[in-house]
Amino acid sequence: MTSATTNILVCGIGGQGVMTATEILAEAAIAEGHDVKKTEVAGMSQRGGVVTSHLRFGPRVLSPQIAPGTAHLLLGFEAAEALRWMGYLCSGGLALVNEARLVPPVVELGLFAYPEDPLGSMRKAGIDTVSFDAASIAAGLGDLRLGNTVMLGAIADHLPFSAEVLLSCIVGRFAAKGEKLVEMNRKAFAAGRSAAAQSGSSTHAAA
Amino acid sequence: MAAAMPAPAQSRLLLSGNEAVARAVWESGVKVAAGYPGTPATEMLEALSIYPRDDIYTEWSVNEKVSLEVCIGASMAGSRAFCAMKHVGMNVAADALMTLTLTGVNGGLVIAIADDVGMSSSQNEQDSRTWGRFAHVPILEPADSQEAYAMVSHAFDLSEEYLVPVILRMTARICHVKGIVRVGERTAHRNLGFTKDAERWVMVPGHAKRRLPLMYQREQELKRLSDRSPLNMLEPGADTRVGFVTSGPAYMHVRETFPDAPVLKLGMSYPWPLEKARQLAGMVDHLVVVEETEPLLEIELNAVGIVAHGKDALPRIGELAPEVLKPAVDRLLAKESAPPAAQSAQAPVFPRPPTLCASCPHMGAYYVLSQLRNLTISGDIGCYTLGAGHPWNSLDSTICMGASMGVALGLDKGRSESDRNKRIVAVIGDSTFMHMGMQGLLDMTYNRGNITVLLLDNGAVGMTGGQNSPANGRDIHNQAAPRISFPKLVEALGVKPERIHMVDPYELPTLFKLLREETKIDDVSVIITNRPCVLIKDFKPLQPYFVDEAKCTGCGNCVEVGCPAIHVTRRDKVVKASGKEVELAFTRIDSAACTGCGLCVQPCAPEAILPYAQPNVIAIQPVSTDQP
Numbered sequence: 001m002t003s004a005t006t007n008i009l010v011c012g013i014g015g016q017g018v019m020t021a022t023e024i025l026a027e028a029a030i031a032e033g034h035d036v037k038k039t040e041v042a043g044m045s046q047r048g049g050v051v052t053s054h055l056r057f058g059p060r061v062l063s064p065q066i067a068p069g070t071a072h073l074l075l076g077f078e079a080a081e082a083l084r085w086m087g088y089l090c091s092g093g094l095a096l097v098n099e100a101r102l103v104p105p106v107v108e109l110g111l112f113a114y115p116e117d118p119l120g121s122m123r124k125a126g127i128d129t130v131s132f133d134a135a136s137i138a139a140g141l142g143d144l145r146l147g148n149t150v151m152l153g154a155i156a157d158h159l160p161f162s163a164e165v166l167l168s169c170i171v172g173r174f175a176a177k178g179e180k181l182v183e184m185n186r187k188a189f190a191a192g193r194s195a196a197a198q199s200g201s202s203t204h205a206a207a
Numbered sequence: 208m209a210a211a212m213p214a215p216a217q218s219r220l221l222l223s224g225n226e227a228v229a230r231a232v233w234e235s236g237v238k239v240a241a242g243y244p245g246t247p248a249t250e251m252l253e254a255l256s257i258y259p260r261d262d263i264y265t266e267w268s269v270n271e272k273v274s275l276e277v278c279i280g281a282s283m284a285g286s287r288a289f290c291a292m293k294h295v296g297m298n299v300a301a302d303a304l305m306t307l308t309l310t311g312v313n314g315g316l317v318i319a320i321a322d323d324v325g326m327s328s329s330q331n332e333q334d335s336r337t338w339g340r341f342a343h344v345p346i347l348e349p350a351d352s353q354e355a356y357a358m359v360s361h362a363f364d365l366s367e368e369y370l371v372p373v374i375l376r377m378t379a380r381i382c383h384v385k386g387i388v389r390v391g392e393r394t395a396h397r398n399l400g401f402t403k404d405a406e407r408w409v410m411v412p413g414h415a416k417r418r419l420p421l422m423y424q425r426e427q428e429l430k431r432l433s434d435r436s437p438l439n440m441l442e443p444g445a446d447t448r449v450g451f452v453t454s455g456p457a458y459m460h461v462r463e464t465f466p467d468a469p470v471l472k473l474g475m476s477y478p479w480p481l482e483k484a485r486q487l488a489g490m491v492d493h494l495v496v497v498e499e500t501e502p503l504l505e506i507e508l509n510a511v512g513i514v515a516h517g518k519d520a521l522p523r524i525g526e527l528a529p530e531v532l533k534p535a536v537d538r539l540l541a542k543e544s545a546p547p548a549a550q551s552a553q554a555p556v557f558p559r560p561p562t563l564c565a566s567c568p569h570m571g572a573y574y575v576l577s578q579l580r581n582l583t584i585s586g587d588i589g590c591y592t593l594g595a596g597h598p599w600n601s602l603d604s605t606i607c608m609g610a611s612m613g614v615a616l617g618l619d620k621g622r623s624e625s626d627r628n629k630r631i632v633a634v635i636g637d638s639t640f641m642h643m644g645m646q647g648l649l650d651m652t653y654n655r656g657n658i659t660v661l662l663l664d665n666g667a668v669g670m671t672g673g674q675n676s677p678a679n680g681r682d683i684h685n686q687a688a689p690r691i692s693f694p695k696l697v698e699a700l701g702v703k704p705e706r707i708h709m710v711d712p713y714e715l716p717t718l719f720k721l722l723r724e725e726t727k728i729d730d731v732s733v734i735i736t737n738r739p740c741v742l743i744k745d746f747k748p749l750q751p752y753f754v755d756e757a758k759c760t761g762c763g764n765c766v767e768v769g770c771p772a773i774h775v776t777r778r779d780k781v782v783k784a785s786g787k788e789v790e791l792a793f794t795r796i797d798s799a800a801c802t803g804c805g806l807c808v809q810p811c812a813p814e815a816i817l818p819y820a821q822p823n824v825i826a827i828q829p830v831s832t833d834q835p
Contacts (some may be wrong), residue, residue: 026221039384047561048771063463064384067530084556104559108766108775109598112557144799
């Protein structure tokens with residue numbers, strides 16, 4: 001039963017929209033007829049702390065938790081966080097990572113160091129890593145809050161169902177808020193897809 | 208939150224355990240629901256508050272004890288009642304529970320207690336199943352959202368059939384896990400009304416003595432029921448080397464890890480089914496109890512002669528996830544196992560502890576406290592517990608809700624000769640003060656303490672997401688409600704009017720001066736801060752600031768404020784004329800995150816932090832020179 005289950009770990013920091021993104025992925029999996037479980041540690045995490053959201057779907061999901069070494073996809077909203085959680089990927093798993101570096105006060109105070117090149121470290125560790133600058137893409141589209149949809153666009157072509165299913169779940173969320181917002185999210189989704197596709201091809205070309 | 212039409216029956220919804228419980232509470236015809244916010248329980252009441260108000264009354268109570276008492280009254284009145292709290296909330300409510308178990312219930316009464324197994328947001332990891340044994344009441348434990356939904360109606364039926372309060376034991380891994388739930392219809396509950404019966408409801412010793420045997424008799428009946436209950440399932444399996452007794456989310460972890468093992472799945476985990484446990488023991492070579500967190504079942508099984516492993520093989524602490532179970536059972540079977548899994552699959556990256564938000568008014572208080580010397584500071588439970596962290600390192604204790612008050616008085620009265628000149632400060636938030644701090648302050652004034660109380664009033668229960676309370680004058684539905692006046696309240700509790708101060712926590716010099724003065728006075732002082740939590744609608748963001756690079760001298764004072772919007776762009780070292788080496792940190796402000804509180808502006812010596820729009824203002828100036 002485990003082999004038929006898809007495991008996606010979404011990570012980032014509190015306030016980035018990790019939980020909402022995972023919820024939309026969960027909705028898409030439900031629309032495809034899967035059993036779904038989604039779990040995260042909430043509470044203090046919303047104060048700029050580490051957030052991970054586990055999503056599992058398949059014919060029947062038992063434990064909601066992804067065991068280390070068993071995630072098929074890692075969607076990283078922040079570079080160092082993706083590095084932190086890369087051990088959750090299974091061999092052959094894929095990491096899709098926003099290049100943004102969000103530096104916490106403990107680093108600014110000089111108590112700890114932010115890794116020089118987190119994405120380079122991931123690739124060095126043998127992780128198939130697709131990276132892109134979701135924040136710049138979102139800013140280019142006119143609203144930083146679109147970063148979440150850019151991230152979902154990036155993972156869309158790596159799911160066991162079509163990207164359109166995921167897009168329709170995003171559109172469904174914004175439908176009530178007007179056509180303009182729907183259109184902006186469509187653009188962000190498309191931009192995320194193409195950013196991941198471009199990054200992906202260059203990674204393989206280098207390898 | 209506006210009331211919305213509940214999803215129609217038979218809908219398949221993606222619900223968290225908390226949301227599933229709320230739906231089922233509404234469907235069960237519950238009339239009164241009360242609770243105090245606390246992770247991971249908060250969303251049960253929050254979700255209930257959006258169901259039609261004609262169907263169900265919901266309230267944020269000021270603490271868990273009051274919430275349970277409200278539910279006891281509603282049950283006496285004949286209504287079904289529901290109470291939700293986090294695990295430590297029951298410590299506060301236990302006084303009510305321990306007598307409620309004698310009176311029993313009239314309308315069904317279910318108490319959902321959410322344990323923070325793994326301690327994501329709590330000060331301890333206590334196991335609420337213990338209350339079943341202590342109060343002699345049944346414990347139901349769901350394993351996912353669908354079960355949580357289904358168990359609620361079962362719990363109300365059980366409560367009314369046996370006239371007993373029923374505990375629904377949740378854990379964070381039920382509360383905050385979303386799964387698919389098929390929901391049903393609401394059934395109105397028939398209220399038979401309250402019948403005066405002093406021997407039943409007035410628990411003086413004479414009456415209570417007659418209730419005790421009934422309580423034990425009820426427990427025996429529930430024990431027999433447990434073996435018949437469909438909530439307790441003995442699932443056979445082909446691999447009989449190890450059989451498992453388990454409950455709650457641990458059941459799912461066991462099923463995931465050992466798909467072919469026989470399992471006794473306890474939905475009603477207290478009283479537990481003796482015959483079914485014996486049956487399982489007869490089927491397998493080894494019996495392992497997988498329970499989060501105390502070895503309750505393990506001890507009880509062994510006590511009746513059923514040999515069971517438990518904490519000898521499994522960790523005593525935290526969640527029993529698949530990656531924990533597999534190696535532990537392998538070791539038990541003395542199998543060649545993979546080397547013990549590392550404590551964590553996390554790569555060694557810097558820690559990212561939770562922080563106070565940009566513009567959080569608590570930052571002002573902690574910045575000042577961190578600059579004052581010779582203080583001992585007792586803290587409390589809330590966002591402001593983060594003041595114990597960097598860069599402020601300003602708290603010397605955190606125990607439980609309201610403890611800052613009593614602990615401060617004890618630090619004052621019990622001080623050693625060498626601490627004679629130490630000044631004692633207690634830091635507490637508005638909601639925590641109303642929850643359990645008021646009594647402590649009264650004790651402090653009555654017993655003539657020498658303490659400065661910093662009452663951080665941000666008008667919200669911040670840590671759990673900014674819920675309403677008497678501090679902001681809004682009820683659970685965001686409707687206007689009576690608002691408490693803290694100056695009047697603390698005066699009524701015995702603080703002299705001249706020792707009560709209201710202060711803007713963004714005004715650092717005022718706060719600094721007040722704290723320094725009040726801590727010198729041998730009396731109880733209360734300093735009340737008055738800026739709202741940045742997560743609630745009362746907060747109005749101001750113009751952001753930026754750092755003028757040309758003026759920044761790299762002193763790093765702004766970094767010491769602890770704001771997450773301040774970032775270091777460059778570090779340097781200089782040797783002063785005195786020969787002393789000084790580290791420099793040049794900074795920038797993330798204008799997207801800054802909301803203009805101005806806390807960082809005040810310690811900036813070179814006045815390098817300016818309002819973000821300043822460059823534009825300068826650019827516009829030439830135009831104004833055209834004017835005569």
